[in-house]
Structure formats: C-alpha cells, structure tokens
Amino acid sequence: MSETFNDFKVNVGSEIGALRCLIIHSPDSGLGKVVPSKAQDWLFEDIVHLKTIRKNEYDHYLKLLLYFLDTEKIQGKLKDLDKDLSRDFYKPGHPKFHNSLKVVELQKLLSDILINENIKHKLVASVCAMESCTYHLQNQLMAKSNTELANIIISGSMDNDRMIFAPIPNFIFTRDVAIIINNFVLLNKPAKKARFRETLIARYIFFNHPLFASYEDNILEIPDSLPQFLRPGEENEQHSTLEGGDVMVVAKNHLLIGFSERTSAAAINETIKMLFDRNVVEKVTVVKIPHKRDFMHLDTVFTQVKKNMWVILKSIAMIDHRGNGNEPIDHITEKQPEDRTEVTQFIKGKINQPIKFDSVEQLLADISENDLKSTEKTEIIYSGNEEFPYDSREQWTDSCNLLALKEGVVLGYDRNEHTINAFKQKGFRIIGVKDLLQKFEIGELNPRTLENTFITMPSAELSRARGGFHCMSMPVFRDELVD
Numbered sequence: 001m002s003e004t005f006n007d008f009k010v011n012v013g014s015e016i017g018a019l020r021c022l023i024i025h026s027p028d029s030g031l032g033k034v035v036p037s038k039a040q041d042w043l044f045e046d047i048v049h050l051k052t053i054r055k056n057e058y059d060h061y062l063k064l065l066l067y068f069l070d071t072e073k074i075q076g077k078l079k080d081l082d083k084d085l086s087r088d089f090y091k092p093g094h095p096k097f098h099n100s101l102k103v104v105e106l107q108k109l110l111s112d113i114l115i116n117e118n119i120k121h122k123l124v125a126s127v128c129a130m131e132s133c134t135y136h137l138q139n140q141l142m143a144k145s146n147t148e149l150a151n152i153i154i155s156g157s158m159d160n161d162r163m164i165f166a167p168i169p170n171f172i173f174t175r176d177v178a179i180i181i182n183n184f185v186l187l188n189k190p191a192k193k194a195r196f197r198e199t200l201i202a203r204y205i206f207f208n209h210p211l212f213a214s215y216e217d218n219i220l221e222i223p224d225s226l227p228q229f230l231r232p233g234e235e236n237e238q239h240s241t242l243e244g245g246d247v248m249v250v251a252k253n254h255l256l257i258g259f260s261e262r263t264s265a266a267a268i269n270e271t272i273k274m275l276f277d278r279n280v281v282e283k284v285t286v287v288k289i290p291h292k293r294d295f296m297h298l299d300t301v302f303t304q305v306k307k308n309m310w311v312i313l314k315s316i317a318m319i320d321h322r323g324n325g326n327e328p329i330d331h332i333t334e335k336q337p338e339d340r341t342e343v344t345q346f347i348k349g350k351i352n353q354p355i356k357f358d359s360v361e362q363l364l365a366d367i368s369e370n371d372l373k374s375t376e377k378t379e380i381i382y383s384g385n386e387e388f389p390y391d392s393r394e395q396w397t398d399s400c401n402l403l404a405l406k407e408g409v410v411l412g413y414d415r416n417e418h419t420i421n422a423f424k425q426k427g428f429r430i431i432g433v434k435d436l437l438q439k440f441e442i443g444e445l446n447p448r449t450l451e452n453t454f455i456t457m458p459s460a461e462l463s464r465a466r467g468g469f470h471c472m473s474m475p476v477f478r479d480e481l482v483d
C-alpha cells in the first residue's frame with residue numbers, strides 16, 4: 001500500500017463541514033446510449049446530449065471540485081485544459097487523467113481492483129449473472145485489461161461501442177450507492193432495477209480497494225428481516241430497499257432517513273437497529289415524504305446550506321392541515337391524505353418511545369439549534385422563492401438539491417432562477433462557475449476564503465437526468481464543524 005493510501009481517511013459527520021474528499025463519476029458513454037423506449041425504465045426524463053453534458057456542464061463541476069479539494073491538480077492549467085478537445089484529463093485510464101485522491105473517480109477505483117485476478121473473476125461472473133450474459137461473452141470479458149473492463153462494466157458497451165448489456169446512466173449520482181456515516185460505510189439497496197449493477201460495483205470497491213482496507217469492519221450492509229425471496233409481491237413497501245439520496249448525516253450523532261418512493265419501511269427498520277447496535281449514531285429521524293417520482297429522495301426536497309440555513313420545498317416543510325376537519329371535504333370522506341409528511345425520531349435505547357415533530361421545518365430548527373448549537377435564528381429558503389408555480393417547477397429541476405463545499409458555499413443549477421433570487425435576498429454572492437474558476441485562476445478570489453456564495457452551474461442537460469449536485473457527490477471526508 002502506498003504512502004498516499006495510508007493518508008486516506010473516511011469521516012463524514014455533517015452535511016456542511018468543509019469537504020476534503022468525495023467520490024464522483026463523470027458521465028460515461030452509457031449516458032449517450034439512453035434510447036427513448038428505455039428512458040423511463042432507466043430513470044431518465046429525456047435523451048441527453050453526451051458531448052454537452054460533459055464539456056459544457058460536468059467538466060466544470062470537476063474543475064471546481066479540484067480547485068476546492070486538490071488545488072495543485074488544476075491551478076494554472078485551466079486555459080490548456082479548456083483548449084484540449086481530447087478531454088484526456090477527464091478520462092480514467094488515460095495517462096493524462098487527473099487521478100486525484102481527493103476527487104476520486106469510481107471508474108478508476110473499479111479498474112484498480114480489477115488488477116487482482118481473483119476479484120476480476122468474481123466480479124465478471126457476478127455482472128454476467130446479473131445481466132444474463134452468455135458464457136462465451138463472460139470469457140471474452142475475462143480477456144480484457146482492467147481499464148478496458150472497468151469501462152465495459154460501467155458503460156455496457158465493448159469493442160467499438162457494441163452494446164452488450166444496459167448502461168448504468170445513473171452512476172453519476174454516486175450519493176445513491178453508498179453513504180459515509182462518520183467512519184462507517186453504509187452500502188445501499190436500490191429500489192430500481194436500473195441501479196442494481198451500480199450497487200454491485202460499489203460493494204466490490206468498498207470491500208476490495210486498498211483505500212478502504214482499514215474500514216472493512218465498518219462496512220454496513222442492510223440485512224433482510226425475512227429473506228427477500230420469501231416476501232410477497234413486487235411492491236417496494238414489502239422489500240428492503242434504501243438509496244443514499246434518502247440518507248443525510250446532519251450531525252455526528254444524528255442521521256435522517258427519508259421514507260420515500262425508493263426507501264422502504266422494512267429497510268429503515270433494519271438500518272436503524274443496525275446503526276444503534278454498531279454505535280454509529282445515537283439518533284435517527286425518519287422523514288416520510290410523498291411516495292412520488294417528483295420527490296424520489298429526501299435530498300430532492302431539502303438540503304442544508306449553513307448550520308442555521310436550509311433550502312426546502314414549502315409544501316414539505318409545513319404542517320399539513322389537510323384532513324383536520326377545517327374543510328367540508330374532511331367531513332364527507334374519511335379518506336386521509338396518504339402523502340402526508342411525517343417526522344418520527346428514534347433515540348438509541350428508547351425505540352419504543354419515538355418523538356413526533358409537527359413539521360419538517362420544526363425538525364430542521366431543532367437540528368440547527370440543538371444538534372449544531374447554532375446561536376442564530378434558523379433561516380429557511382424556499383424553492384422558487386415561495387412563488388407558484390416556480391416552487392414546484394424548480395424543485396423538479398433540483399433547486400433543493402444543493403451540495404455544500406463548506407458552510408455557506410453551495411452549488412446548484414443556474415436554471416432555478418427564483419430560488420437563486422431567494423439566496424440573493426439573504427445576502428449570498430451569486431456567481432457562475434466559469435466566472436469563479438477564472439477568478440480563482442487570476443487570484444481575485446480564493447476557495448479558502450470564499451463565504452456565503454451560491455455557485456451557479458450550467459444545467460440544460462444534467463437536469464434531464466433528474467438529480468442535482470447533492471446526488472452527484474459521495475462525500476468521504478468533511479472537516480468537523482466548529483462550535
């Protein structure tokens with residue numbers, strides 16, 4: 001194991017402590033293979049343009065992350081990088097690839113573990129079983145080099161772009177495959193078939209890559225209370241599924257889990273017991289949100305900006321008065337709204353005495369003031385600046401799905417203009433990523449001293465994949481928050 005690998009640490013105890021290391025995946029060629037007939041099954045809202053999503057959108061994200069997390073890989077090189085049409089710097093396996101150990105590319109980790117013949121055998125067999133490949137194809141895959149194979153397993157194509165199985169175009173949303181909670185790794189169980197191969201790859205990486213060798217005992221897999229194959233029906237409610245977008249480490253001792261379209265009650269039940277048994281956290285709050293595509297994960301309806309600041313969709317934040325007897329309809333039908341938001345908190349050792357919160361907003365204020373000891377009033381920014389119809393329009397394009405690079409410095413899509421305006425009204429600097437990178441390059445601004453800033457990211461193509469920068473990040477190390 002090299003020196004640098006020994007320096008690698010896993011620890012995430014908040015949503016907003018300065019980000020020092022994360023795992024990402026740049027759009028691979030599989031994204032360019034999404035066809036209209038499969039777009040819905042593959043969880044894409046539309047057909048994206050691969051060149052644009054890479055060069056005009058995601059590459060800026062990577063450059064920005066490098067500037068904040070691994071400055072020497074990028075500083076002074078921006079002009080040359082932008083001129084280089086080959087984009088070799090962004091291609092895992094290429095000699096010019098950035099190879100950062102702070103902004104870590106999943107495909108690189110996969111190709112590293114495939115050097116080991118034993119792991120290669122096992123993973124190829126698992127992928128082939130999952131994708132129903134022929135034995136002949138399995139042998140062909142075994143003959144590939146580790147870098148070629150990593151590319152094939154992720155993109156689903158080999159030898160001159162021939163598709164051999166479905167791509168995994170959602171792999172750019174690395175948040176959803178695993179979550180770091182303090183110094184533990186929680187491997188997720190996806191609800192949607194389109195994401196099964198992603199989790200298989202993640203499982204092999206975390207258990208086999210030398211970067212995570214000293215954390216092997218801290219890798220958590222969600223057990224089934226009853227074997228999956230004995231559960232009736234195909235409904236998620238019965239099955240144990242949990243996706244990372246529903247998990248938020250809001251404080252060292254406190255985890256939020258969304259009970260959503262993707263994360264089932266059965267998985268939440270097993271996860272809470274496991275987290276308490278292993279002393280990972282002392283408090284878990286379950287936030288039930290409407291089980292709808294619009295709100296697929298908890299992080300699509302709110303994320304944290306500062307100790308005392310959150311961005312949220314108002315209809316999720318407030319007390320839901322429907323069905324409370326204030327409207328005639330409440331008295332002519334007994335039907336209660338099924339999509340009511342509910343907040344239930346479990347404390348270790350007192351699972352039978354859960355605490356109920358009246359609203360999500362009340363929960364967020366409690367986290368800010370009691371867990372994070374913020375002395376300032378809790379501030380809420382609403383999607384679309386609380387204006388109809390921009391609230392739901394902008395939530396759909398991830399106005400609430402922001403990634404904090406450090407407290408008060410967040411990135412989100414440029415298209416959510418009304419939400420951005422709300423940030424402006426709170427005194428935030430609004431700056432486009434290209435502009436910001438230029439200012440870093442000429443020394444006019446510095447990532448270390450930047451404060452209260454909303455970085456706007458180009459989003460025409462990325463937003464069609466239905467996830468924002470919170471989803472596109474798996475934080476591995478964040479600095480501890482200081483009181």
Ligand SMILES: NC(=O)NCCC[C@H](N)C(=O)O
Pocket residue numbers: 042043044170173175176244245246296297299300465466467468470471
């Ligand atoms: N955490 C997130 O909300 N991730 C976004 C995932 C988007 C992807 N197209 C999906 O439907 O799974």
